[in-house]
Amino acid sequence: MRYLPLSDNDRAGMLATIGAGSIDDLFADVSEAARLPGPIPGLPDHAGEMAVERHMSRLAAESVPAGSVPFFLGAGAYRHHVPASVDHLIQRGEFLTAYTPYQPEIAQGTLQVLFEFQTQVARLLGTEVANASLYDGSTACWEAIAMAGRITRRSRAVISGGLHPHYVETARTMAKFTGDVLDTRLPELSAATDDDAVIAAIDGATSCVVVQYPDVLGRVPDLKRIAAAAQANGALLVAVVTEPVALGLLESPGALGADIVVGEGQAIGVGLQFGGPYLGLFGCREKFVRQMPGRLCGETVDADGKRGFVLTLSTREQHIRREKATSNICTNSGLCALAFSIHLTLLGGTGLDRMARASHAQAVKTARALAQVPGVSVVNGAYFNEFAVVLPRDARAVVRELADRQVLGGVSLGRLYPGVDGLANGLLVTATECTSDEDIAALVSALKEVLA
Structure with missing residues (x-):
């Protein structure tokens, strides 16, 4: 049962005090496109606890954990080893x-x-x-x-x-x-x-x-x-x-x-x-x-x-x-x-240096391997563990096809900058100390298949 401590008169009085005509006025800065016109379609009003657990477990199973497949995503959120x-x-x-x-x-x-x-x-x-x-x-x-x-x-x-x-x-x-x-x-x-x-x-x-x-x-x-x-x-x-x-x-x-x-x-x-x-x-x-x-x-x-x-x-x-x-x-x-x-604290200065060097080394390996894929060119001269490549076609579609092959190959610039000319074929690739040589080989192999 919902807990509704306020009566309609209470709410009307509060709205009048702040000069709002309705509760919807409080959400005026949220665009119409982002608002739902009513309850979420297909969502039942109630369900038993076991049914909810089963349903949520099925939804969770659709996610791909970062460590379960070759992983080259970054763009502001990075996978590093956490002890x-x-x-x-x-x-x-x-x-x-x-x-x-x-x-x-x-x-x-x-x-x-x-x-x-x-x-x-x-x-x-x-x-x-x-x-x-x-x-x-x-x-x-x-x-x-x-x-x-x-x-x-x-x-x-x-x-x-x-x-x-x-x-x-x-x-x-x-x-x-x-x-x-x-x-x-x-x-x-x-x-x-x-x-x-x-x-x-x-x-x-x-x-x-x-x-x-x-x-x-x-x-x-x-x-x-x-x-x-x-x-x-x-x-x-x-x-x-x-x-x-x-x-x-x-x-x-x-x-x-x-x-x-x-x-x-x-x-x-x-x-x-x-x-x-x-x-x-x-x-x-x-x-x-x-x-x-x-x-x-x-x-x-x-x-x-x-x-x-x-x-x-x-x-x-x-x-x-x-x-x-x-x-x-x-x-x-x-x-x-x-x-x-x-x-x-666990890393200390020496550990952070080693972690950074390992990340950079794997990024260099990844960039060199991708540069050998026909149609792919590496944009960056200098970089740390993240770099951009240009693909021969739209990177968003390539990312989806790589995911179908169980490789999370990077973040497409078309996703970050939708509709911007000149960026659609760009792909942002990240490697860290968690990236193995086998992961790099899998990315290269899958990308060759996708671009063939």
Whole structure:
């Protein structure tokens, strides 16, 4: 039985108070195409528990787990090996919660974990400070754009064509409510990044330049050059890292001049998880710390002089900042942050370097093998573990035919950029330390069959 504590009069009174004519008015920003006109077709009103379990099991069986077939998907979500010890530790009773505490002084263990997490993220991103995580990479990217606007008092963001399109769409959604102007561009299937075009777009009204590193096609932009151009115009450089393992080999964005560095932490410790929950990373220069969204855990001593931890900065709307908050993100994916921190602790600097080198080596093997397939050309010159190839026909159809052969061969650019000329034949291929030589051989064999 549904729990409906409000009467029709209660609802009518609430709607009148906020000036809405009906409940449907509350969903005005959701397009008609995304709304259902009624109950989901074919879904029964009720069913017994065993019947539901059988039905859900049948649906689950239609999924193909990432490790069960040759797997070359990436595009912002990456399959890396996560040690069993990570899952074991995050399921301990004192950790098993997705939230940081609302009464932080009584949860010293949680605060210590987040303090260590911040230290790891700051060192990884090359920034002076890092917060206690955000919801995911795309929302962290928007928060960086908003933060740059507050710092510079400008409202125009120049966005590289190499930024993941989902991140761009998230920023567009939020910018509708803030008035920020997003100067966007599309990627081109070439080995060169769009550094020159991005630099040319910077002017005196630019709050920030947003550049992905490596970018959505796996290319490596020249952050140092872009940072110099942005800062010469009073703008900030926001670097976005969707594959944090890449920083085991590439120089950190902060060291290259980025003012704000954000990213997606999923690749370390979290796993694919069918798309979420994921983990937003956020770091910046110390002089900008009071404009940083989210929360910052700090170290102190108690009345007896013993080491302790506190929420040093908490600029969310749920706390005392209220309407002056720099962020309204209502969770920080604390359990994912813990998984990230445990995995990175187990790896250490040497382990991360080895993991990154193994991923790059398998990507190089994959690219070289694909370059030998008739009709296939590799786009990238430099890359970490992800690169683009051009196929002789529409990549979306090729991906489906590869899946029919039990090979998940990559992400088609036509899926990421539907209807965009010049990208339909592009395929984004990713390899990690989990990619075996047998997987590469299976991809090459299946692709030759499909393109024959």
